[in-house]
Amino acid sequence: MISRRTFNRVIYSLVTLWAAITITFVVLNSLPIDPVDVWAREYVIQYGYTYEDAYEMVKAMYPYKLESPMWVRYFEYIGNLFRGNLGYSMAFLCPVNEIVVKCLPWTLFVLSFAITISFAVGCLLGMLAAWKRRGFLDAALIGYASFTHATPNFLVAILLFIFLAARYRLFPLGGAYDPSLKPGFNMAFIGSVLYHAALPILSYVIEHIGAWILLMRGSAISVLEEDYVRAAVARGLKDKRIMTAYVGRNAILAPLALLAITFGYMIGGSTLVETVFRYPGIGYFFAEAVSRADYGLMQGLFFLLISAVIMANLVVELIYPILDPRVREEG
Amino acid sequence: MVKLRERLRATYYDYFKPILMNKKAFLGFILLACFGLMATIGPIVVPLDLTTKWAERLEPPSLEHPLGTDYYGCDIFQQIVHGSRDVLLIGSLAALYGTLIAIAMGIASGYLGGKVDAALMGVTDIFLTIPSLPVMMIMAACFRVTDPFSFSAIIALWMWAGLARSVRAQVRSVRSRDFIEAAKVLNLGTPHIIFKEILPNVLPYIAINFVRMMKDAITASVGVMFLGLAPFSKVHWGIMLQMAMSMTGVAYTPWGLHYVLAPLLSIMLLEFGAVLFANGVEEIVNPRLKGYE
Amino acid sequence: MDILKVRDLVVDYLVREGTLRVVSGVSLDIKGGKVNALVGESGCGKTTLIDAILNTLPPNGYIRSGKVIFKDVDILRLGEEERRRIRWEKIAVVFQAAQNSLNPVMKISEQFVETVLAHRRETKEKILERAAKLLEMVHLDPAQVLNSYPHELSGGMKQRTIIAMSLLLDPELLILDEPTSALDALTQSYIIGMLREIHEAKKQSMLLVTHDLPIVAELADRVAVMYAGKIFEVGTVDEIFYEPLHPYTAGLINAIPSIYGDLSKMRPIPGNPPSLLNPPSGCRFHPRCQYAKDVCKRKEPPLVDAGGGHLVACYRYSG
Numbered sequence: 001m002i003s004r005r006t007f008n009r010v011i012y013s014l015v016t017l018w019a020a021i022t023i024t025f026v027v028l029n030s031l032p033i034d035p036v037d038v039w040a041r042e043y044v045i046q047y048g049y050t051y052e053d054a055y056e057m058v059k060a061m062y063p064y065k066l067e068s069p070m071w072v073r074y075f076e077y078i079g080n081l082f083r084g085n086l087g088y089s090m091a092f093l094c095p096v097n098e099i100v101v102k103c104l105p106w107t108l109f110v111l112s113f114a115i116t117i118s119f120a121v122g123c124l125l126g127m128l129a130a131w132k133r134r135g136f137l138d139a140a141l142i143g144y145a146s147f148t149h150a151t152p153n154f155l156v157a158i159l160l161f162i163f164l165a166a167r168y169r170l171f172p173l174g175g176a177y178d179p180s181l182k183p184g185f186n187m188a189f190i191g192s193v194l195y196h197a198a199l200p201i202l203s204y205v206i207e208h209i210g211a212w213i214l215l216m217r218g219s220a221i222s223v224l225e226e227d228y229v230r231a232a233v234a235r236g237l238k239d240k241r242i243m244t245a246y247v248g249r250n251a252i253l254a255p256l257a258l259l260a261i262t263f264g265y266m267i268g269g270s271t272l273v274e275t276v277f278r279y280p281g282i283g284y285f286f287a288e289a290v291s292r293a294d295y296g297l298m299q300g301l302f303f304l305l306i307s308a309v310i311m312a313n314l315v316v317e318l319i320y321p322i323l324d325p326r327v328r329e330e331g
Numbered sequence: 332m333v334k335l336r337e338r339l340r341a342t343y344y345d346y347f348k349p350i351l352m353n354k355k356a357f358l359g360f361i362l363l364a365c366f367g368l369m370a371t372i373g374p375i376v377v378p379l380d381l382t383t384k385w386a387e388r389l390e391p392p393s394l395e396h397p398l399g400t401d402y403y404g405c406d407i408f409q410q411i412v413h414g415s416r417d418v419l420l421i422g423s424l425a426a427l428y429g430t431l432i433a434i435a436m437g438i439a440s441g442y443l444g445g446k447v448d449a450a451l452m453g454v455t456d457i458f459l460t461i462p463s464l465p466v467m468m469i470m471a472a473c474f475r476v477t478d479p480f481s482f483s484a485i486i487a488l489w490m491w492a493g494l495a496r497s498v499r500a501q502v503r504s505v506r507s508r509d510f511i512e513a514a515k516v517l518n519l520g521t522p523h524i525i526f527k528e529i530l531p532n533v534l535p536y537i538a539i540n541f542v543r544m545m546k547d548a549i550t551a552s553v554g555v556m557f558l559g560l561a562p563f564s565k566v567h568w569g570i571m572l573q574m575a576m577s578m579t580g581v582a583y584t585p586w587g588l589h590y591v592l593a594p595l596l597s598i599m600l601l602e603f604g605a606v607l608f609a610n611g612v613e614e615i616v617n618p619r620l621k622g623y624e
Numbered sequence: 625m626d627i628l629k630v631r632d633l634v635v636d637y638l639v640r641e642g643t644l645r646v647v648s649g650v651s652l653d654i655k656g657g658k659v660n661a662l663v664g665e666s667g668c669g670k671t672t673l674i675d676a677i678l679n680t681l682p683p684n685g686y687i688r689s690g691k692v693i694f695k696d697v698d699i700l701r702l703g704e705e706e707r708r709r710i711r712w713e714k715i716a717v718v719f720q721a722a723q724n725s726l727n728p729v730m731k732i733s734e735q736f737v738e739t740v741l742a743h744r745r746e747t748k749e750k751i752l753e754r755a756a757k758l759l760e761m762v763h764l765d766p767a768q769v770l771n772s773y774p775h776e777l778s779g780g781m782k783q784r785t786i787i788a789m790s791l792l793l794d795p796e797l798l799i800l801d802e803p804t805s806a807l808d809a810l811t812q813s814y815i816i817g818m819l820r821e822i823h824e825a826k827k828q829s830m831l832l833v834t835h836d837l838p839i840v841a842e843l844a845d846r847v848a849v850m851y852a853g854k855i856f857e858v859g860t861v862d863e864i865f866y867e868p869l870h871p872y873t874a875g876l877i878n879a880i881p882s883i884y885g886d887l888s889k890m891r892p893i894p895g896n897p898p899s900l901l902n903p904p905s906g907c908r909f910h911p912r913c914q915y916a917k918d919v920c921k922r923k924e925p926p927l928v929d930a931g932g933g934h935l936v937a938c939y940r941y942s943g
Contacts, residue, residue, distance in 0.1 A: 012456075019457045024469065031473050133683065146355075151599050152550040152608040154557065158576065162588070207484060225682075231725035233680050235789075236711035237742045245738070249729050261459075268464035272554050276576075290468045291558050298469060305465055313460060325773045326728060 006318060009288055013119045020082070020306045025074060028299055035295050036066065061088035061296050086300035091292045095301030097284055102178050104178050104304070105280030107274070110197050111266055114204035115259070121205075122212025123255055127248060129213065130220030141217070145210030153257045154272035161276050162201060171199050174278030200277050204266055211262075219254035253324050254255035256316065263312040267305055349615045356611025362604025363542075370419040381405050381565060389587055399589040401571075402578045407593045414489035414594070418549055418601070421479050421486070421567075425548035428487035430494065430541050437498025441465035444503075451501070454490045463489035464554055471560040486551050492502055494540045501536060535616045539609045546605040553598055568594035627656035627797055627829050628715075633690030635669075635676045644900045646672045648853040649690070654797065659823055661832045661840040661861070664850035665897055669800055670833045671720065673850075676700075678711055683811050694797075711744050716795040720802040722786040726774040732785060733770040739792055746753055754817070758788040759826075762818055780811035784818065789823070798822075799831040804839060804844070811895070816842055837880055839866060852898050852908040855927060859934040871913045871934040905940070915940060 010301040022318045036058045059066055063085055064076035080087075086096040129138045148156070165224030166172045177183070177192040223229060224247060232242050271290075278284065282301055289297035384404030392399045398407035432548040440451040467485055476482045555561050556569025557576075564570060571594040575587065635647040647671045654660045664670050675681045677692050679700075691698045699710060719725055727735060736755040737748055745940055756766035762784040769777065775906040777785065783803065790798055803819065806813040816839055822828055825845070832844060840847055840861065847864040849857040849872065857870040868874040875893040895912035898904050908924050919939055927937040935943075 009880050016457050016460050020461050023461075024466075027470060027473055032475070048421075146610060147603060147607060149604040150546065154554060154601070155595055155599060158572075158591070162591065184352060185470060227719065227721065227724035230680055231719055231722075232727070234678055234711055234717045234719070235739050235742070236708050236713065237738065238708070241738065241742065245730065246727055250727070264460065264462045268462035271465055271468065272557060277557070285638075286465060287468070287558055290472045290560065293472060294482065299473070305462055306460075308459060309462055325731060326775050 005321075006210045007315060009317050013310045017306060017310050020310075021303060022074075023077075024299060024302055025077060029070060029073065031295075035293065036062075037097040038250065038293065042090075058090065063087050067232075070214055086303060087288055087296040089289070089294055091289065091294040091297065096297055099297065100282070100300070100304060103281050103285050106197075106279065106284060107270055110200050110279070111204070111263070111270065112280065114201045114208070114266065115198070115263060116247075117201070118205045119212055119255070119259065119262075122209040123216040123252060124207075126213040126216025126218075127243065127251060128219045128221045130224060130251075131243060131247070133221070138217075141213050145213045148149075148207050148210040149214065149307075151207060153203050153207040153266075153269045154241065155277060157200070160199050160203055160206075165277075174194050175187045176280050183329070196279070198271055200279050201275050203276075204269070205244035208266070215255045215258065216251060220247050220251040223251045226250075234316075249323070252303040253320075256320060258314040260316040261322070264309040267309055350612070351361065353615050354610045356608045356615060359604045359606070359608025359611055362600060366415055366419065366601050366604065369412055369416040374416050377409050377412045379409050379566070381415045392589055395511075395548065398593045401590050402587075407590060408424065408568045408569075410571060411568070411593055411597055413463055414564070414568045415597070415601075417474050417479065417564045417567040418552070418569075421483050421552045422549040424479060424483035424546040425486040425490065425552070426545035427540050428484055429491040429544050429548070430485065430537060432491040433494035433498055433540075434537065434577065436495040438502055440495070441499040441502025446580070448499075452496075458489060459492035459496070461489070464551060467551055467555055468560060471555050475563040477563050480562070482552065482563070483548070486548050490544055490551070494537075498541070529548075535612070539613050539616075542605050542609040542612075546602045546609075549593065549598065549602060549605075568598055572598075587621060602619060625656045626653045627694070628654040628692075628698050628831075629693040630654075630677070631691040631693065633673070633676060633891075634688040635672050635681070636686050636688055637682075638684045638686065638795060640890075645903075646853055646900055647676065648903075650850070650855055652852070652855060652858075653849055655846060656796075656828070656829045657827045658845040659830045659832060661834065661844035663834060663837065663840055663845045665835055667897060667900075669761075669853040669900075670850055674717060674799055674801055674831075674833060678706055678715060678717055680717075704832070709743065712739065712790075712795060713793045714788040714795055715797045715799065717799045718786050718790050718801065718803060721806050721886055722803070723742050723806065725776075725780045725786050730773070731770070732772055732774065736770070736789060736792065739789060743793060754792065755788070755815070756808070757917070758791055760794045761791075761822070761865045762788045764788070779809055780814070782814060783807065783811075783863055784840060787815075787818070787822075789853045791828075797829045797831065799833065803832070804834070804836060813838075819843060819903065837840070837876060849876070851901060852923075854901060854908060855935075855937065857934075857936045857938075858927075859936075863934050867934075869930055869934065869941060870909075870938050871915055871940075872909050907937075912928070 033308060036055060039058045040051060040054040044051050047054075049057070063080035066073070084097070086100065089099060092099065100317045110171050125141055129141045132138060141157070150235065160171075165173050172178075172195060175196055177189060177196050181189050181192055183189055188265040196292070229242065229246050232246050237246075270281060271287045273279075273284070274281045274284035282304060285297065286301045286305065288294070306321055350360055365573055374491045382405070384400075387396075387400050387404035388402060390396060390404075396406045396408065396412060401410070436451055436455060440448045440455075459488075466489060470485045471482075474481070474485075476485065533623075552561075552567070553569035553572065554565055557573045559573055559577075562570060572591065575591040575594065578587070630650055630652040633647055633650045634645065637644040637646055645791070650669070650673060652662070652673075662673070664668050672681070672685070675685065677699075679687075681687070687700060690700070694701050694710070694714065699707060702710070722939060726732070730870050731754060733755070737751050740746055740751045753768065755770065759766040759769055764781060764784055769781065772781060787803070788798075800819070804815055807815065809886045818831075819830070820843060823830060830843075832840065834840060847859060847861050848855055849864070849870065850913050851872055857864065857873050859867070859869075865877060866872060868877050879891045879892050893912055898908055898911070904911055905921060907913070907916075907920040907925050910920040913920065925939045925942060928942040930941045931935050
């Protein structure tokens with residue numbers, strides 16, 4: 001029932017996931033210092049435990065036994081993953097899963113808005129730029145796109161933060177919503193959520209829309225030179241029809257192929273953008289984990305990040321044949 | 332003697348003149364050259380004084396301090412100049428490592444084909460899928476990074492994958508072209524084929540990607556340093572940015588603005604220059620992409 | 625009765641090296657109800673001429689002067705919307721390598737339907753009915769073709785599909801640019817037979833543009849010979865093949881290999897076609913012509929009637 005191609009893709013994704021986890025595991029277990037010791041001391045200072053107690057505590061936070069050789073630890077770790085145990089956070093003293101449940105929705109919310117807006121608007125503008133070549137629109141868009149493409153998204157975030165949030169107080173300084181409001185499906189809460197998400201979303205969109213514009217423009221220019229567009233004009237089809245059904249549908253295939261990579265890139269960027277805005281998503285907590293050397297949280301969240309990227313890749317792979325019949329399997 | 336002059340002339344016409352003619356490439360080149368100069372002779376000409384001078388903290392730009400002073404009273408302009416060396420060093424090293432790995436993988440994969448190709452591409456895809464910034468952060472946090480060479484290596488590790496794929500595609504298309512068949516028939520040997528036939532066709536493409544990779548490496552290095560993870564250089568713009576943003580409320584007050592903007596705008600300008608140059612050269616090589624000239 | 629008249633058409637292309645004058649003052653009469661042929665080597669300007677008629681020139685192409693008169697109206701002076709209506713309804717063009725003329729992401733049926741809907745209001749069912757009939761006329765299976773995507777059909781099938789699509793709106797003039805190039809010999813003869821059927825069935829006026837003389841011999845009634853952007857000779861197919869007047873035409877005819885194979889009689893034309901950036905002075909053929917005289921190098925020969933409507937541009941017959 002499932003096509004062979006889909007099956008292959010799924011297997012391939014799982015293999016990639018496995019490889020990524022393994023690499024991370026190896027890296028985190030080849031640390032030149034002993035993290036258990038480091039954290040044990042930390043707890044001694046912070047919470048006043050005895051060193052021995054603290055040491056035992058930290059050992060228990062790992063999803064595998066630390067005395068076992070590497071490959072035994074590895075299997076225990078994989079086993080735990082299958083059971084849904086992502087590990088324990090040393091800095092926050094709670095299971096990673098708890099943190100994930102709280103922060104994952106925010107990141108997904110912001111990223112889906114950001115990707116959708118930048119892709120849709122970007123591709124539309126790109127196509128318009130290609131259609132009306134050598135016009136003012138084309139020049140302006142290329143200029144804008146080149147400039148923003150060069151700027152990393154967290155730098156845009158910093159600028160937005162400084163000017164719109166910190167100095168002129170047009171936007172909030174952080175958080176996902178106004179803490180005085182109760183979460184629920186009321187207007188005030190939703191409004192506050194959108195208000196707080198505006199700048200993060202804007203950071204991604206401002207920076208990345210340029211890339212879509214350039215990509216789509218390039219793709220549309222190629223398509224415009226194709227014989228079938230010329231033939232469509234000769235058939236007397238209206239401009240609007242040619243723009244949508246001929247240029248649009250064909251030109252969008254190229255940017256679409258890069259949608260998954262974009263998602264990966266944005267997830268990576270979320271580590272910094274969310275830090276700038278103190279927005280409590282995965283990126284923010286991951287950055288926290290890294291800067292505080294919280295290896296448990298690091299490992300757990302990284303697994304999540306990779307899974308999200310791989311899943312996004314898979315989804316795009318599966319959508320692509322729907323739009324491009326040349327790639328479909330015959331049936 | 333005449334031959335040398337001819338050669339130089341040819342080089343000028345082939346390589347420099349097109350850059351002069353193309354607006355983007357030219358502007359990009361100027362920007363890159365400025366920063367390049369800053370990085371090479373800047374630190375020799377401009378001194379670096381990092382002693383703390385509390386009395387002169389966070390002063391706005393003036394004649395004495397063209398970009399103002401930072402939280403410790405040190406001149407920002409000096410730090411930018413000295414930092415440019417670190418930034419460009421890490422950027423180009425990472426791009427160099429990354430490009431070399433990508434070329435090796437791409438050519439091997441594209442030329443040898445078959446199982447080798449499948450295996451290498453599998454590895455490439457894995458590196459391509461893993462989000463680069465988070466994994467660089469993990470590596471920087473786990474292995475104390477103390478010098479630019481290892482840092483560049485960490486960065487390059489996660490940047491080669493994209494270029495490798497493109498190189499492979501190019502190699503495959505060139506490989507099946509007729510003149511390769513001719514070379515094979517003439518028994519010219521594999522190294523000859525690779526260096527004399529395939530490489531010259533792929534070279535401009537690689538150059539464009541080197542500059543782009545450098546830009547991405549700079550972004551990555553700034554990102555990692557922004558979280559305070561690789562503090563081996565006191566004046567890298569990433570570290571400057573991190574200190575500027577984390578030092579008590581600098582962003583919120585009008586006094587600290589120049590401290591944040593200096594490294595930020597420098598990074599933006601440098602990367603913009605790189606992108607312009609790369610795009611411009613790409614236009615030269617592939618004139619269809621021109622927009623409004 | 626002339627269905628289309630081209631008068632002194634001049635078309636330029638702007639390229640990096642300068643201005644390429646691809647069509648230099650071409651005048652042509654296309655007779656209704658007959659198969660007209662335009663022959664010439666690749667690069668002589670034939671395709672540009674067609675592009676100019678329908679205004680499907682690429683962005684760097686410019687029509688500098690001239691008229692294209694279709695039913696007493698100069699269609700070059702028409703507005704965009706009126707020109708769009710003429711396309712396909714009155715004049716249909718089947719381009720070279722028509723295999724790439726179909727949108728790869730749309731089903732064939734959808735492409736038939738949208739073609740009609742761009743010009744008239746009709747129900748989908750009626751359109752598909754007519755499409756099926758036309759596809760049968762070109763010996764294709766409608767059920768299979770209509771439900772397919774272009775990449776699922778062979779080159780020959782796509783070619784025939786486009787020819788069927790060209791007749792969808794019953795155009796008054798059907799222009800075919802190299803309908804048989806890029807196809808194997810068997811399919812070629814198939815297509816030629818098909819074109820002949822179409823012409824005979826409705827006395828369809830056709831303009832056949834090609835460099836392939838044998839097809840012209842089989843299908844055409846009248847032939848015009850084009851070289852380096854100029855018309856050298858116009859006549860009936862018999863006149864051109866048996867009594868070619870212009871040295872270029874004679875050269876072309878002599879260059880056709882005969883199946884009876886006396887290769888010693890086969891003579892290619894010496895030299896190369898001229899660059900259109902810097903065409904030769906006077907008669908453009910003079911560098912390759914064995915009869916070239918002084919006047920040929922100085923002035924271009926006018927197109928004159930050498931008797932009974934057989935036109936030729938050569939000083940051997942004029943001045």
